[in-house]
Amino acid sequence: MPSRSAVLAVLVLVALAIVVAALAMQGGGPPKDASPDVRPVAEVRVTEGGSYVSFEGRGLTVREILEDALGDDLVLSEDGSVLSYKGKADSDGHRWTVYRWRSPEGWVDAGSSRAVDGMTLALDYSEAREAGGETVYSVPGHEVLKEAFFFIQIPSLEDLSSSGVPEVSSNFEALSEWLETAGVTAEDAEAGFWIKGEGRCVNEALADAVHDFMFPSMELERTQDGDSVDYALDGLVFHSHGIREDMYGWFLEFLGWSDVDLHNGDYTYWSQYSYNPNAPGLDDARQWTFDDWALGMYDMDRYRYFGLVLQTTQKDGADIELPTPATIPRGLRGRAH
Numbered sequence: 001m002p003s004r005s006a007v008l009a010v011l012v013l014v015a016l017a018i019v020v021a022a023l024a025m026q027g028g029g030p031p032k033d034a035s036p037d038v039r040p041v042a043e044v045r046v047t048e049g050g051s052y053v054s055f056e057g058r059g060l061t062v063r064e065i066l067e068d069a070l071g072d073d074l075v076l077s078e079d080g081s082v083l084s085y086k087g088k089a090d091s092d093g094h095r096w097t098v099y100r101w102r103s104p105e106g107w108v109d110a111g112s113s114r115a116v117d118g119m120t121l122a123l124d125y126s127e128a129r130e131a132g133g134e135t136v137y138s139v140p141g142h143e144v145l146k147e148a149f150f151f152i153q154i155p156s157l158e159d160l161s162s163s164g165v166p167e168v169s170s171n172f173e174a175l176s177e178w179l180e181t182a183g184v185t186a187e188d189a190e191a192g193f194w195i196k197g198e199g200r201c202v203n204e205a206l207a208d209a210v211h212d213f214m215f216p217s218m219e220l221e222r223t224q225d226g227d228s229v230d231y232a233l234d235g236l237v238f239h240s241h242g243i244r245e246d247m248y249g250w251f252l253e254f255l256g257w258s259d260v261d262l263h264n265g266d267y268t269y270w271s272q273y274s275y276n277p278n279a280p281g282l283d284d285a286r287q288w289t290f291d292d293w294a295l296g297m298y299d300m301d302r303y304r305y306f307g308l309v310l311q312t313t314q315k316d317g318a319d320i321e322l323p324t325p326a327t328i329p330r331g332l333r334g335r336a337h
Contacts, residue, residue: 040117044069046085047124047140062098062110065121074123085123097126097137103146103300104201104248107139116301120144145198146300148205149328153192154310155320160268167260168268174256175310178238182214192309194328201296202306203241203249207231210238210255228252241296249296257310271318273307274298275325283326290318 037058042065045052057069063080075083082096083089090096100110101120110121126137154160160172179189197209204222211220211233218233224243231239242250251270252258259269272291279287288307291298295306305325311318 040115040119042115042119042121045120045122045140046070047122047142050141052122052140052142060115062113062115062121065115066098066123070123082123093128094125095128095137097124098122099124099139101144104296106143106200119301143200145200146205147196147198147304148202148300149194149196149305149325150206150209151192151194151307151322153308154189156311157186157189159312165260165262171257171260178255184214192323194332196332201249202298202300203229203239203296205300206295207239242294247294250294262312266312266314268312271309271311271313271320273309273322274303275305277302283324285321285324288322
């Protein structure tokens with residue numbers, strides 16, 4: 001006959017089993033088939049005056065993101081417009097307005113913008129003013145920097161150095177000086193390398209990346225005249241681009257090289273590529289496409305990976321195999337998506 005202590009031990013084990021089973025039935029832990037939340041995540045900045053407070057929200061639409069980030073403090077109408085925030089409603093001279101940061105334009109009306117992972121929204125208590133007979137509202141006074149990665153490659157330095165075209169020789173001399181100053185060897189340039197930068201548009205992020213990873217000891221300066229934006233290091237311009245509204249960011253010069261027409265249908269220039277933002281992963285080289293737009297026209301919330309290859313080819317397209325974003329060194333990747 002079992003002892004009293006043995007019976008008691010059995011009873012304790014049975015009781016524990018019942019408790020564990022009850023907790024499992026009540027959802028004591030996440031279901032094994034639970035899926036991660038894959039909805040886009042965005043930053044929401046609530047701005048009033050010259051400062052802002054940052055929140056994070058998830059959702060498939062701008063409205064869902066705002067409601068997730070701001071909760072009960074935000075009251076929306078059926079059409080999604082803001083009625084009040086923390087009990088503060090519109091006044092005669094101010095209105096709650098939702099903006100989205102989009103490069104290169106800056107703050108634009110969020111409207112029915114589709115939700116994109118990493119986007120930045122602003123709920124701004126905007127001030128009304130008259131302009132051209134219409135009432136317009138102020139935009140947030142702060143700017144947003146977005147991150148981008150660039151693969152830089154010059155696959156045929158020897159061909160450039162031996163060219164008999166005067167413009168090529170002149171450009172090559174300037175290019176060589178920049179590469180030598182940066183400590184980039186011919187082997188480095190021909191193999192290519194990744195750099196990362198931040199900016200309000202892709203060109204500005206490129207300039208920041210070049211400064212940080214190639215010339216960190218030099219002073220970076222940005223200037224703009226009527227036709228272009230120039231980026232200089234210790235007073236020497238290394239990148240210049242156009243500012244036409246429909247071609248913002250068109251390369252005029254980069255690392256001493258401007259486009260050269262060889263007068264045979266070919267050009268020697270910086271071919272530009274972007275990685276498909278809708279690609280299922282970052283390891284498919286087929287997702288690179290030759291850029292149809294000027295570099296600065298790309299929305300940095302969607303496009304984060306770019307390739308710049310100095311080569312001789314036709315100007316309307318150039319097929320080349322580039323390493324995928326999956327090859328970006330772990331230490332460089334940081335918070336990239």
